Amino acid sequence: MTRDFGGDGRPRWRRGERGLFIRDRAGAILSMAGFLIFASLPTAFALSGSFHSGASPVQAQAERPCRAITKAEFERGWREAPHSFTFSGVTFERRRGDVECAARKPGGLGKPFVACAFDAPYQVAVAGAGRQAWFEVGAGNMAVVEARREGLRCKVTGRYRP
Numbered sequence: 001m002t003r004d005f006g007g008d009g010r011p012r013w014r015r016g017e018r019g020l021f022i023r024d025r026a027g028a029i030l031s032m033a034g035f036l037i038f039a040s041l042p043t044a045f046a047l048s049g050s051f052h053s054g055a056s057p058v059q060a061q062a063e064r065p066c067r068a069i070t071k072a073e074f075e076r077g078w079r080e081a082p083h084s085f086t087f088s089g090v091t092f093e094r095r096r097g098d099v100e101c102a103a104r105k106p107g108g109l110g111k112p113f114v115a116c117a118f119d120a121p122y123q124v125a126v127a128g129a130g131r132q133a134w135f136e137v138g139a140g141n142m143a144v145v146e147a148r149r150e151g152l153r154c155k156v157t158g159r160y161r162p
Contacts, residue, residue, distance in 0.1 A: 066135035066154035090128030094121040
């Protein structure tokens with residue numbers, strides 16, 4: 001035995017059913033949109049650079065080049081060996097502090113270069129691309145060291161505040 005309660009005509013909305021259907025679909029869409037916005041916040045903060053940069057406009061104006069020193073000045077007066085590491089073929093040595101390195105690309109078509117941010121290193125030595133350089137950052141200062149094809153650069157970015 002077979003029962004068919006359908007008719008030949010189009011299905012019709014019962015009283016109040018259309019409003020419930022719209023409310024249900026709108027709620028699902030808004031919930032999904034809210035979740036996607038909330039889930040994308042960590043990525044948006046990371047890409048913007050404003051969350052982790054820590055540099056205010058006042059600090060950006062205070063940037064100055066590190067003082068270049070000789071190898072003898074770099075090695076003078078220290079009992080322990082400097083902390084040494086290699087990143088993308090560039091060797092760095094530092095006396096104190098921590099470091100965070102990244103490969104950066106200038107503009108869209110430039111060749112990538114190595115940039116390392118040091119917090120309170122006092123002195124930094126860099127060797128890469130057939131060049132060597134030694135820099136004095138100074139006690140309690142942060143620095144950014146770049147190893148580009150044009151040369152090795154160091155700039156003091158401000159005071160270190162833990």
